[in-house]
Amino acid sequence: MQDPKLRYNSRMQTNTDIQTPKRDTLTISQLNRQAKRLLEGNFPSVWIVGEISNLSRPSSGHWYFSLKDSNAQVRCAMFRTSNARLRFQADSGQQVMARAKLSLYEARGDYQLIVEHMELAGDGLLARQFDELKHRLFQEGLFDQQHKQILPTLPRHIAIVTSPTGAAIHDILTVLGRRFPSIPVTIFPTPVQGQAAAAGIAKAISLVNQLAASGSLPVDVILVSRGGGSLEDLWAFNEEVVARAISQSDLPVVSAVGHEVDVTIADFVADHRAPTPSAGAELLSPDRQEILANFTGYEQALIRRMLQQLESSRQRLHWQQTRLRHPGSRLQEHSQRLDELELRLKNSWRNRCQQQKLGIDLIQSRLQQQTPAHLTRQLTVRYQNLYRRLEQQVAKQMTHRRQKLDNTMHLLDAVSPLATLDRGYAIVADAKGQVITNAATATVGQSIHTKLAKGAIKSTVVSIEQDLT
Incomplete structure (x- = not known):
């Protein structure tokens, strides 16, 4: 079969009779593949x-998004094996710094970046650094x-660490002058923004602390302060050197x-x-x-307490006066008491003597009962x-x-x-003394012996009559 391309060329030659040069053509897939190789x-x-x-986060786990600035944007892909290693949750609107390779998606011919690593930039980076330091200091127990x-109730001297030119x-000073202007204040000027701020604050x-420990300055509390601003403006107070200085302070620190x-x-590490x-x-x-009002209340309470104490003392004095009596009356009571005790002593002694006498009599009686004559009499009476x-x-x-013998004799009779x-009965026996109870056992002419109630009869059997029943 002839090649269609050759047929086409022969037709062209026939129709135009013009000899065209041979062209190198590429498919779209080939073009995109070569462009991809060139980029990568x-x-x-x-x-x-x-x-x-x-x-976009499809179910495959890969991420697809765009990275843009004010003038341009580029498509990006971050595969699941790469985005699983991120230490933050990516979201639209975040400013990030990404490491990527240039590539081209052949199916659409789209120029894109294959992102291998990504981290927050700008405020996002600062936020991550903030979280990392916060977590580490928390683990250390700061x-x-x-x-x-504990803060002093009424500070003797306040040290303020801040910028001397700021609004803070x-x-x-305005608040201190309004609330309690007599508290001494010493300002320790330091930058609160910029690269040197953290070291200056620390x-x-x-x-x-050195001045307070040496006694040069009677400070008992430190106030570390500055006004508001962005995260970058306040970053000096998120530095580790400031956190360490606050933690190591012997004086209480307010942030x-x-x-x-x-x-x-600094807010987390400070005491308040x-x-x-x-x-x-x-x-x-x-x-x-408030202190003046408290003093007024204390004064009134003190006056009430003093009046109560005076009234209580007056009542105790009156009570003591009613109890105080003439010494003669006390002596009479003591004399009467002595007489009463004397009578009680005599009665007690008399009762004791009687008890002792009764005890002696009891012992003598018991001894008398134990003599031989007395025991002999007791034994004689007992023997009798x-x-x-x-x-x-x-x-x-x-x-x-x-009685039992008589009863037995009656029974025997x-x-x-x-x-x-x-x-009226009789006992008949043969010559040998054997009792004859059946007439059949006797013989005619046999000598028999008949025992009567009184006496006996010897006889000879003449005839025998047998009982036919």
Whole structure:
């Protein structure tokens, strides 16, 4: 079969009779593949900064988004194996710094970046550094409540670590002058913004502690403060050197940085946090009007207490006066008491003697009962009683035996053959003395012996009559 391309060329030659040069053509896939190789082979990994937009997270786990600045944007892909290693949650609108390789998506011919690593930039980077330092200091125990110091109720001297030209120092001095102007204040000027700010703040806190320890300055509390600003403006108070200086301070430290919504590492480490510089001044200074009102209340309470004490003392004095009597009356009572005790003593002695006498009589009676003569008499009486009881028992036994013998004799008479003979019966026996009870056993002419109730008869059997029943 002929090649269609050859047929086409022959037709062209036939129709036009013009000899055209041979062209090198590429498919779209080939073009995109070569462009991809060109990009990936000539551009190494690059770092770019931009804002995430149009972030998509399909079920495959890969991320697809765009990175943009004010003038341009580029498509990006971050595969699951790479985005799983991120230490923050990516979202649209975040400013990030990404390491990526240039590539091209062949199916659409889209120029794109394959992101291998990504981290927050600008405020996002600062926020991550903030969280990392906060977590590390928390693990070390710098935020523990057990390390927090108690603020003085009425400070003797306040040290303020801040910028001498900022709005914060003006607010602090205004509040202190209004609430309690007699509290001495020493300002330790230091920058509160910029690269040298953190070291300056830490040095000022250390200096205050040195002066207080040496007695050069009677400071008993430190107020670290500045006005509000962005996260970068307040960053000096998120530095580790400031946190360490606050933690190592022997004096209690109050952190009053920024506005109420601003939170810094210094707030967590400090012994107390005030939401604003003015609030920090109010926290350290008592209200003069409140103290005056308290003093007035104490004065009134003291007066009431003194009056109560005077009234109580007056009542006790009156009571003591009513109890106080003439000494003669007391002597009479004591004399009467002595007489009463004397009578009680005599009665007690008399009762005791009687008891002793009764005891002696009892002992003598018991001794008398233990003499041989007395014991002999007791034994004699006992012998006589026993002999009399023996005689009675013997007589009783004899009577009982005699009655029993009579009863037995009556019973014996009742069953005796002699009694039967007395009723007219007789006992017949042969010559040998054997009792004959059946006439059939006797023979005619046999000699028999008949026993009667009185006497006996010897006879000879003449005839025999047998009982036919």
